[in-house]
Structures are given as C-alpha cells and as structure tokens.
Amino acid sequence: LGRLPSDLSGVACAPADIGVVLADGLSPTALMHHGVLLLEALIAELEGYTLAAPVIATQARVALGDHIAMRGQYTTLLVIIGERPGLSVADSLGIYLTHRPRPGCSDADRNCISNIHPPDGLGYREAARIAASLVAGARALGRSGVALKDTSRGGALEAGTGPAAEIR
Numbered sequence: 695l696g697r698l699p700s701d702l703s704g705v706a707c708a709p710a711d712i713g714v715v716l717a718d719g720l721s722p723t724a725l726m727h728h729g730v731l732l733l734e735a736l737i738a739e740l741e742g743y744t745l746a747a748p749v750i751a752t753q754a755r756v757a758l759g760d761h762i763a764m765r766g767q768y769t770t771l772l773v774i775i776g777e778r779p780g781l782s783v784a785d786s787l788g789i790y791l792t793h794r795p796r797p798g799c800s801d802a803d804r805n806c807i808s809n810i811h812p813p814d815g816l817g818y819r820e821a822a823r824i825a826a827s828l829v830a831g832a833r834a835l836g837r838s839g840v841a842l843k844d845t846s847r848g849g850a851l852e853a854g855t856g857p858a859a860e861i862r
Contacts, residue, residue, distance in 0.1 A: 702761065702762065702765045704749075705749055705762055705765045705766050706746075706747070706766065707765060707766060707767055708746055708747070708766060708767070709744075709766075709767040709768070709769075710743075710744045710745055710746035710766065710767070710768050710769070711743040711744045711745070711768070711769050711770060712740060712743050712744070712745050712746065712768060712769070712770050712771070712772060712829065713745075713746040713749070713759075713762065713763050713766050713768030713770070713771050713772070714733065714736065714745065714746070714748045714749070714771075714772045714773075714774065715748070715749045715750075715751055715754070715758070715759040715762055715763075715771065715772070715773045715774070715775075716729050716733065716748055716749070716750045716751070716774050717750075717751045717752075717754035717755070717756070717758065717759070717773055717774065717775040717776070718751070718752050718753065718754060718775070718776050719754060719755065719756075719775035719776035719777065719778075719788075720775075720776055720777060720778040720779065721776030721777055721778070721779055721784060721785060721786065721787075722752075722776055723776065723779075723784055723785045724776035724777060724784070724785040724786050724787045724811065725774070725775070725776045725787065727785045727811075728785065728787050728810060728811060728812075728818070729774060729787065731818050732774055732787060732789075732810060732818045732821060732822065733748060733774065734818070735818035735819050735821070735822035736772065736774075736789075736822045736825060736826075738822065739819075739822040739823055739825065739826040740822075740825075740826055740829065743829070746766050746768055749762050749766075754775070755775075756773050756775060756790045756804070757797075757799070758773075759771050759773040759790070759792070759795065760792065760795045760796055760797045760798070760799050761797055763792070763795035763796075764795065764796055764797065768795065769793070769794065769833075770791065770792070770793045770794075770795075770829055770832060770833070770838075771790075771791070771792045771793075771795040772789055772790070772791055772825060772829075773789070773790040773792075774787055774788075774789055775787065775788055775789075775790065777808060777809075783809075783811060783814070783815070785811050786808065786809055786810060786811040786815055787808075787810040787811065787821075788806055788807065788808040788809075788810065789806070789807045789808075789810065789821060789825050790804050790805070790806050791804060791805045791806075791807075791825060791828050791829065791832065791838050792804045792838055792839075793829075793832035793833070793835075793836070793837055793838035793842075794836075794837065794838075801839075802839050802840050803837070803838060803839040804838060804839055805828050805832075805838050805839060805842055805844070807821050807824050807825060807828075807844075823846060824844055824846050824847075827844065827845065827846035828842060828844060828846075831843075831844075831845070
C-alpha cells in the first residue's frame with residue numbers, strides 16, 4: 695500500500711547528508727503543481743550539505759522513504775508528499791523529515807511541515823527555511839521527531855501565531 699518498495703534497483707547507493715523523495719501520496723495534483731518549485735527552494739536553503747539525486751515515487755506513502763534512504767545511505771531524509779485533499783485545498787504538500795531513517799520508523803520519529811501551497815498556504819521559501827532549520831537541529835540533536843522542535847520562528851510557535859503551517 696505504498697509503504698514497501700517493489701524495486702529499489704533504480705536508487706543508487708550514494709551516501710549523502712540529505713536524500714529527497716518526491717512522492718505523490720494522497721494528492722498527485724499537489725506534487726505536480728508544487729513539487730519542483732519546493733525542491734528548488736530546498737536546494738537553495740540546504741547549501742553546504744551533500745544532496746542525493748531526488749527520487750520520484752508513485753503511489754507512495756511516507757514510510758517508503760525509509761527504504762529508499764537505507765538503500766541510498768542518506769543521513770537525513772526529506773519526503774515531499776501530496777497531502778490528503780481537504781475541504782477547500784486539493785493541492786497541498788507536506789515535508790516529512792526523518793534523521794537516520796530506517797524501515798520501521800514511526801510517526802514519532804519524524805517531523806512534518808504541512809499546508810505547503812502558495813499563495814494561500816505556506817510558501818516554498820518559508821517551508822524550505824523551516825526544513826533547513828529542522829535538518830540542522832536534527833543533526834545537532836542526533837535524532838528527529840518528538841524530541842526535535844522547530845525554533846526557526848522564535849516565539850511564533852509558543853504563542854500559537856505565525857503562518858498557516860502545521861508543524862508536528
């Protein structure tokens with residue numbers, strides 16, 4: 695059901711600081727409309743890290759990225775995925791960050807930046823900036839997930855204000 699790979703032969707074993715998977719998830723429309731522009735913003739923000747060649751995965755879910763990351767030997771994984779279409783938004787993306795990904799990771803091992811769909815949702819540059827901050831934090835902490843908090847916007851999260859983004 696999109697969580698296990700049928701064939702990873704196309705994924706090169708090429709160790710990198712960061713691997714990126716572009717997954718259609720529950721909204722292929724979101725990936726089609728926003729995927730490339732979000733990836734470009736991430737590449738600009740992640741300067742200084744080694745980036746693996748992006749992997750495109752169809753009919754995919756977040757957990758598939760763990761298998762891809764193990765094969766590619768990525769230290770940190772970013773899965774850009776189409777989110778479940780909501781009542782008024784059918785083209786929203788999320789970024790799931792997992793530090794030291796491996797098969798069997800749970801949602802508690804990941805951080806999520808969601809509601810990426812400019813102009814009404816989170817913009818590409820802001821999402822990429824938050825992702826880069828979380829990558830740096832995960833590398834410093836040695837893990838991602840519930841132990842890693844987004845501090846890129848100062849007091850915005852504690853006060854419950856800020857852009858229309860949900861970060862889990």
